[in-house]
Amino acid sequence: MPRPTVMTTEVIAKLEEAFAWGCTDREACLWAGIAQPTLYLYQEKHPEFIDRKEALKDTPILNSRATVARSVKKDPRMAMDYLSRKKKDEFSTKAETDITSGGNA
Numbered sequence: 001m002p003r004p005t006v007m008t009t010e011v012i013a014k015l016e017e018a019f020a021w022g023c024t025d026r027e028a029c030l031w032a033g034i035a036q037p038t039l040y041l042y043q044e045k046h047p048e049f050i051d052r053k054e055a056l057k058d059t060p061i062l063n064s065r066a067t068v069a070r071s072v073k074k075d076p077r078m079a080m081d082y083l084s085r086k087k088k089d090e091f092s093t094k095a096e097t098d099i100t101s102g103g104n105a
Helices: 009-020 025-032 036-045 048-057 059-074 076-086
Strands: none
Touching: 009 025, 009 048, 009 059, 025 036, 036 048, 048 059, 059 076
């Protein structure tokens, strides 16, 4: 009789929760109470979970982008800061200098 899997729906939900926070595999496994090899064995049997995991890991970045986009509408300083980073050639207040060596070494 095979041993019951530790990869229950609750464990998978905890892994997904941690990945949505941007956690590493190690951190997510710690949160879910499993060993990393258990996660990797699960991924071998369910390769679609790898794509899900990677997508979830981008959640904090997506949430941050949304927060910035909402803030830009309300805060002119945030808008200018955003533009100075995304469109440096047009809006940056810092001068960038390209130094190339023209002399003999």
